[in-house]
Amino acid sequence: MRVQIVDPPAYTPPYDHALCAALTRAGAEVELITSRFPYGPVPRESGYTVDERFYGLAARVGSARARRLLRAVEHGPEMLAYGRAARDADVVHYQWLPLPGLDRRLLPSKRPRVFTMHYRLPPPESRLGRKLARLLGEMDAVVVHSEHGECRLQAAFGVPAERLHTIPHGAFGYLTRQPDERPLPPELAAVEGPVILAFGLIRPYKGTDVLLRAFRELEGAELWIVGMPRMPLGELYRLAAEAPGTVRFVDRFVPDPEIPAFMRRADLVALPYRNIEQSGVLYTALAFGRPMVLSAVGGFPEIAAQGAARLVPPEDPAALAEVLRELLADPAARERMAAAAGAVAAGPSSWEEIGRSTLEMYEGLLRR
Numbered sequence: 001m002r003v004q005i006v007d008p009p010a011y012t013p014p015y016d017h018a019l020c021a022a023l024t025r026a027g028a029e030v031e032l033i034t035s036r037f038p039y040g041p042v043p044r045e046s047g048y049t050v051d052e053r054f055y056g057l058a059a060r061v062g063s064a065r066a067r068r069l070l071r072a073v074e075h076g077p078e079m080l081a082y083g084r085a086a087r088d089a090d091v092v093h094y095q096w097l098p099l100p101g102l103d104r105r106l107l108p109s110k111r112p113r114v115f116t117m118h119y120r121l122p123p124p125e126s127r128l129g130r131k132l133a134r135l136l137g138e139m140d141a142v143v144v145h146s147e148h149g150e151c152r153l154q155a156a157f158g159v160p161a162e163r164l165h166t167i168p169h170g171a172f173g174y175l176t177r178q179p180d181e182r183p184l185p186p187e188l189a190a191v192e193g194p195v196i197l198a199f200g201l202i203r204p205y206k207g208t209d210v211l212l213r214a215f216r217e218l219e220g221a222e223l224w225i226v227g228m229p230r231m232p233l234g235e236l237y238r239l240a241a242e243a244p245g246t247v248r249f250v251d252r253f254v255p256d257p258e259i260p261a262f263m264r265r266a267d268l269v270a271l272p273y274r275n276i277e278q279s280g281v282l283y284t285a286l287a288f289g290r291p292m293v294l295s296a297v298g299g300f301p302e303i304a305a306q307g308a309a310r311l312v313p314p315e316d317p318a319a320l321a322e323v324l325r326e327l328l329a330d331p332a333a334r335e336r337m338a339a340a341a342g343a344v345a346a347g348p349s350s351w352e353e354i355g356r357s358t359l360e361m362y363e364g365l366l367r368r
Contacts, residue, residue, distance in 0.1 A: 001362060002088060006033045007095040008054040008079070009071065012118060013042040015280065016095055018170055021045035022355025028362070031089070033082065035059060038067060039253050043174055051085070054078050075099060076106065083108035091362045100128070100135040112140035112365040117149060120205065120275055124156040133157045140365055143358070145169040145278040146299025165361050169278045170354045171287040171345035175259050184261045188248065194221040194328050197266035197290075199259075200281040202229045202236075202251065207272035207295065212239035212247065213317035214272070214324060219244060221328055226250040226262055263288040267334065268327055273297055274314050286345040291337035293323050307340030 003023055007016050013034070020030045024047035035054035044050065052059075055078070058070035075098070086092050086108035093114040097103035107113065115136065122129040136142055136159050143165050144150045150166045153159040183189060198211055208225060215223045222245060225236070229251050240247035254262070263269070269285040269292045277298040285292050292309035294300040304311045310327065312319045327334055347353070 001027075001359070001366070002029045002031075002090045003362065004031050004033055004086065004089040004092050005095060006082075006092060008033075008035060008075065008082075009096055009098050010035045010037045011096045011098075012280065013037045014172055014174075015118075015170070017042060017044055018172065018174065018351050019095075019354070019358070020048040022170070022351040023359060024048045024355075025352070026355040026359045028359055033085065038064075040255050043178075043256065045174075053082065053085070071098075076102060079103060079106040083110075086110040090366060093358075093362075094139075097135060101131040104131075104135040104138050107138055112362075112368075113138065114141045114143060114361070114365070115139045116143040117145075117153065117277065119277075121149070121152055121156075121277060129157070139163065141165055141361060143167050143361075146302050148299045148302065149277045165357075167354055167357050167361070168348045169280075169283050170351045171283045171349040172280070173287045173345065173351070175256060175263075175284060176287055178257055178260065180257045181260050182257045184265060185250075188224070188250075188265070191222055191265075194267040195265055196221055196223045196268045196270055196324060196328075197262060198223070198225045198227075198270050198272075199254075199262060199266075199284070200227045200279070202227050202231060202233070204231050205274045205276070207274050207315065208236055209239060210272045210274075210315055210317050210320060211270055212236060212243065214320035215245060215247065216243045217318070217321035218325055218328070221267075221324075222246045222248060224248050224250065224262070224266075226254060228253040259284065260288070263290055266290055268293060268324065270320075270324070271295065271300070272312070272314070272320055273300075276300070283345075283349060286341045286349060289338045289342040289345070291327065291334045291341065293320065293327065303344065306344050308337055308344050309341075310337070 005020050020032050023030045030048035032050045036052050036059040055071050055074050058067045092110050095116050141163050142159055150164045154161055269290045271294050273295045294309045295314040296311040297314050303309050310323050312323050
């Protein structure tokens, strides 16, 4: 079976490459159609091919704003040109289509088409929600990572139940076995007390401000906010200055070799998101067996139900502070959660299981 995995903007290269490798091990012939990731090399496994055919001009510029503008210019013609390459596949599996209103008109006629719902689901009545609903209507199958996402797509976006397939997100185990791991910066390596880690791109929906308000109620721990900003940081710095404990910002892109040191040092990983379905940060923390505190949004409760995390209501700093305080004072509870996280990573969120389930879905589509 010939499969094309398509992510034109390279929004989720770790997921893309892990899925391609898993499908290859399951017996498929796989090609990843994407663009060059602008922040450095992405680890690849053997057995599948990669075609970075999208956004060749944008890949040559250093400014993020200039890249976005050039991508907007290049996208339409290159999607049309991709249609010829799609003829070589038995199944086309889209990971991201960044302009859903335009993309549904440019999709190659090749069937079957599969789409993975990585988007944070917008309100269905919003402009993006309406565009997304029409795009999903063009798909023969839609992959979601949680039962919550499946129910919401069916109820709010009108995707028929028979087209929805719940396949878990995979834990990013490759991050735990990199030959070129780098240590923490010296000032962080010298920290001796407990550490709460907030990791990943800094965006408003991730609730970093909620975490900082909760941290004002804690003593005896440090909070590390690590990741590239996608919002102004002035308000976050102000909240950090009001906290009795130390808040450290590492406000830049963190390449793969640096991730293990941050994850292994964290006593707790906090994801106080306002809105999400699933998160790559969560599946990084699972791979490292880190206990987590999660907002009760999207598919997060399904991870907590397996014992790997504690839940708090979204946008509730007092509740978040209480749970963080309890877990910091209870190493045994953290150890139980860490063991559960490892079990999830090795079980339902293993890429071997995901590759097998995804290939079975493709085979069912081809039989139909």
